[in-house]
Amino acid sequence: MLRTNTCGELTIKDVGKKVTLCGWVQRSRDLGGMTFIDLRDRYGITQLVFNMETNAALCEQARKLGREFVLKASGVVAERSNKNAKMETGDIEITVEHFEVLNASLTPPFTIEENTDGGDDIRMKYRYLDIRRNAVKQALELRARMATETRNYLNSQKFIEVETPVLIKSTPEGARDFVVPSRMNQGEFYALPQSPQTFKQLLMVAGLDRYYQIVKCFRDEDLRADRQPEFTQIDCEMSFVEQEDILQTFEGLVRHFFKAVKGIDIASVPRMTYADAMKYYGNDKPDIRFEMKMVEMDNVVKGKNFKVFDDAELVVAICAKGCAEYTRKQLDELTEFVKRPQIGATGMVYARWNADGSLKSSVDKFYSANDQKMWMEKMNAQQGDLILILAGEKSKTRKAMSELRLEMGSRLGLRNKETFAPLWVLDFPLLEWNEDSKRWHAMHHPFTSPKPEDISLLESNPGEVRANAYDLVINGVEIGGGSIRIHNKELQKRMFSLLGFTDEDAQAQFGFLMNAFEYGAPPHGGIALGFDRLCAMFGGSDSIRDYIAFPKNNAGRDVMIDSPSKISDEQLKELGITRTDTGKN
């Protein structure tokens, strides 16, 4: 090694040792007759000191070093007169005897500090400099740690890690595939996996019993903020299990993560049905760090000639504790908030129970103090509380109220990033109706098993059939989901048929799986967790991008390497394809 030690490990115990360190110039300070250089590597920062009096020539050389120069410096560990308790190495410094510039550096395009002055675009273009910043480096270290803990836990539970192929087959169900033209089989294409779903099921048919993989998956979708065309999931499958076994096994993983990475004991992961999640939180991934449940008010608000409520399919309210003092301006802000197009409410009604005991609402014209008293009772409100009411079409109103609830949670400081509230959401519908295609779509995927007691409804009332499916939600973010799978060929055929597949299509695309079901497929089920999102959650960030070493931008472009890019005509010709745009090879 070019060094004897890293920049993160020397302490007062090492005083007097001769050492050689390598690293980058973080900063340089000239103080009278002394020059101090903070030398940085992955492990920390160590102060180098040069003295004009004892070695003027060396000190002069040191004064010429710019930020991010790469040095190899040798000297003696000395106790600092001016200790820095914030640094691991803050008690010592290196009295440098000689050094070598291993590489020079241009001035970086942004400061390499905890908080940088660089914008997103420039930091992405120079990602290799951005990663030098502590925040990004630590995000990548956390990710590696999370991967290790995932493997530690799953290995201890007898899961076996198996790599499934990346060059697979395109299927029209689900999102859009990335495809790879085959040169050896011209006119044919591989597809990149959106998930290893069918392969992990085949591994269960193969008897591997418990499988996992931390695996790259791919979706060619129009990117929303914080979506990546390639993403990583923790993919798992188990045989001879019922839903309860999977919930317990992966509750174990969640508890392991929190204990190992955060030092937090999670008592247990509560469970909620999809129906309750929709009713009380207005969405299928409730943030249960705080209560403020939605209450349906129809039976206490209707029949008083307030047309908005009378005509509404649903009238729903939340109670904001201690917010009766909200100003007109604050209430207007909330009304504006719910009327934004992405929220879509037409208005908001409020009612306050003032500190003096009086009641006041925005609909006093229609509702007496007594009426409002009943609302307060219904809401379990107390003096000093504010209730906020939305009304309209059921699913839209729930969605809008869900957003309003989250907004109020944020305003009231109830959504602390260092508080964690994991939750299982259960009993999802198996199917959802799609108005565009005028057919039922699988809510999870076509391999999800219906609940046995609902199978008889499959053809007669598909919308009522519940799935043996579950989502893992943490702090209102969907971290993962899975299901017990169909392991019976006939049921799988019924499912494909419900989804509008002809027998021929089903056979052409999933014949290998249905055939496999004829050779002793065990009951099985599994789960997949979004690894990028999980890491961001544990890192306390809303953005997954810093938890990915080399992310792509919203146009699916890697701006650092400038990809995608044109390829040569020769390459296209070998692949037997032509670009439509030019008509040329």
Added chain:
Amino acid sequence: MLRTNTCGELTIKDVGKKVTLCGWVQRSRDLGGMTFIDLRDRYGITQLVFNMETNAALCEQARKLGREFVLKASGVVAERSNKNAKMETGDIEITVEHFEVLNASLTPPFTIEENTDGGDDIRMKYRYLDIRRNAVKQALELRARMATETRNYLNSQKFIEVETPVLIKSTPEGARDFVVPSRMNQGEFYALPQSPQTFKQLLMVAGLDRYYQIVKCFRDEDLRADRQPEFTQIDCEMSFVEQEDILQTFEGLVRHFFKAVKGIDIASVPRMTYADAMKYYGNDKPDIRFEMKMVEMDNVVKGKNFKVFDDAELVVAICAKGCAEYTRKQLDELTEFVKRPQIGATGMVYARWNADGSLKSSVDKFYSANDQKMWMEKMNAQQGDLILILAGEKSKTRKAMSELRLEMGSRLGLRNKETFAPLWVLDFPLLEWNEDSKRWHAMHHPFTSPKPEDISLLESNPGEVRANAYDLVINGVEIGGGSIRIHNKELQKRMFSLLGFTDEDAQAQFGFLMNAFEYGAPPHGGIALGFDRLCAMFGGSDSIRDYIAFPKNNAGRDVMIDSPSKISDEQLKELGITRTDTGKN
């Protein structure tokens, strides 16, 4: 869980327990009044027993179960009268009280036994059945174990696991890329990585110091036997190192593998220069499980009017210990062997030192007994030995002799699969001349650093420049290779220029890397090990295919899922490409 225990864990200690097992019917035997079923799962086999006398109805049902039916069986653990010492569970059996068929099975297309009657094609098509066989299952378990041990070791050495992108950029240097058309950037393509080479170097520029990844890589090459279009490598990079540091670190990994997986202590990994490997073994990946070094005979054979030797650029021999008794037939076989087109020798000369002390060669006409005595001395041969001589153009003759040496090693039983001889091959040439393209090609890749003492020869005598490059060879198989990299922009530019890149091409394709070198790139180097091959080696197999869960065949086709396959016109249209074969979208 549907079971209380697995099929691999019940022993004599469990006698009397009520248990429930799940698994597959491995075989079924009716012996008079009893029926025995071997129930198999991933963990082992447990014998189920049914008794006609005590429960005729259940026994009748059991007799109807076919191979590979999936059962859930409950009963009591009983001591066997007829114990099977070969099985972990061989002391007990389960007296079944009731069972349930979880799934039926058609008769499998091949027997699911240690040695199957299924040919390669059928086993690949029904890979999920093939994996049920112990041999394949254990291969996948070994692979998972090797991955775990890789991570254990590298984590302990402070390597950090980082995922690099799969959708990257096509570059013409190296093998052919698989490409992925971009829908959002029409007319442009991503490429799948042949290795994360540039990314891992950027991670070093980023200061991550020690990186690794067990990662899928892709090459669109015409497949030879046992080549896969997607393969896995253990990819590593370190900063502030010299070649010696990398050799020691990865010798540590090799020793860890052997100790942890095989229980073998490897004393140390010997080293050999490329030049010596070529001279003494005729190739750059010597199998050093056995000696039989090649000896250059030119100075003792020339000048005796034997034209074949006199005209040869090289005359080289090996000594086959104790083979003087080889029959005419055996010698003819060897001559035929070296004359095969893939070996390419024009003939073989032998000389034997018989047990009675006499000397006999196939060229007695030209060489006296005294001459041959000198050969024997030169070869360090003893009475009873046979020497085999090839002559001709140097590199062809070396290659042919290398093959003959391996053949003799095999014939003499010197290549035991359970003996392991790892070796570092060092000091590879930096460049090799390519007759087709009439230019120098990088022997490893364009980022490999020349040895500092040879840099001055780069333009004047490129063929003599040695690289700071090394290969890890085990038992004559190249398991991995790497190098110290160039970390200086100017040297990298010189390298690209030597390889025939214009400045513009170099900038367009690798500008991001050369730019990165301007911002404080540390000295760095690394290695990549072929993980599929490594696993096969540790599993004692010549074929990597059983160590890959879902391999592709030699035409790059997954015959199980039938991929690659046609995609829809709509998909092609969205991607902005047309198939050349049809001219249609």
